[in-house]
Amino acid sequence: MSSLKIYSMTDKGTLYLIPNTLGGESIDDIIPETVRNEATSLRFFMVENIKSARRLLRKMDRQFPIDDSMFIEMNKRSTEQETMKALQWLIEGKNVGVISDAGCACVADPGADIVSMAHANKIAVVPFVGPSSILLSLMGSGFSGQKFTFHGYLPKDRKERIQTLKSYEFVARKKGYTQIFMDTPYRNMNVLEDLLNELADHTQLCIASNITLHNQRLRTMSVEDWRANAYDLSKSPCVFLIG
């Protein structure tokens, strides 16, 4: 028997956190079989974007009955009433799946609000295994995975960004915590420019782009070597790490 099935201890539903792809086509590469089966057995969903969630479910199961399923969106436009409706489903005993646009819900993605509400209402929460560009980049960087910090997105203002990058370099060197951060793809080349101009020659920098996709690139080099070997990151989702 799958161990994923038996967590529900009450007559309430269970909240499942369902991984999405990072943009790649093959589910088999990145999502375990049981997770796919459990996800497509659900009919109630709280999702970052309905279209993207439907695409995932159809990719997991071509026969997935979208018309028999209910979707609530969680994003900047969502109202508290919508989140309350998802909570109501759970209280009524319905199992609910949370799906973000890419990768693992709740990590650099929405989802934490409904999870937090679930805990407050003693509803079981079950996170499923799937691809996280942050975790995969950390594994593949060769930097310490014993201690690390993920900072989310960089400040937009250039001066502030440079200051922030320098503080990450300082903390990585002084405290040994691997520093992980990202930005929106169209600002990646600005970030790279700032990294290569502002950090010390021998600072180790990892850039992981298009993780799990066919054009995945994952390289760790000194800043000095990056200056001679930089490549175009402007359209690729990237994770940056300082070791």
Place this chain on the structure above:
Amino acid sequence: MSSLKIYSMTDKGTLYLIPNTLGGESIDDIIPETVRNEATSLRFFMVENIKSARRLLRKMDRQFPIDDSMFIEMNKRSTEQETMKALQWLIEGKNVGVISDAGCACVADPGADIVSMAHANKIAVVPFVGPSSILLSLMGSGFSGQKFTFHGYLPKDRKERIQTLKSYEFVARKKGYTQIFMDTPYRNMNVLEDLLNELADHTQLCIASNITLHNQRLRTMSVEDWRANAYDLSKSPCVFLIG
């Protein structure tokens, strides 16, 4: 075609980071099908523990030819020569798999040394998707996954541990970074005692035990509520989070 296969760009081998289970029995729950197939196609391995790695490979494929495979151990007793031998395999064009005792290699587990050497020798590194108790706990905690720090294991000394826990609480409150940490199972009850005695009543604490196993427990409550609802953690691998 699977996107996991086409990363190797040179006549050198590729270094694959292969997830292990977290102690559960069902591979299908936690490891994608392609990852299983790729892992069991390898014959050269660098592993935390040979017995545990062989068990995983046989679980992935009952027919896996253990006697035709080579294993080098990476742990406190490993010599630099052994790591150099794994690097030599890669340089000679052999694909090598890295397997730790549980979960994702290189994250709160060994593996970073060979990955770092691989990068220095321009060898492709491919991290595979699998279970990470740290990431799954963070997803399921309901705390911020936009900013977080993993601190690894707590100090053994009680006074130092209390001081450390209070500093985590302070940073979580002031900076909004979710604080993640662990300890060896036989010290978990001491950690719990210190958390419940020393943290503020309303501080939110998540404890995730036996993640992905049949007896998984994942709860977020205030410290005050934990005092009334604590349970035995002494034999369970646990992740602690302060939100």
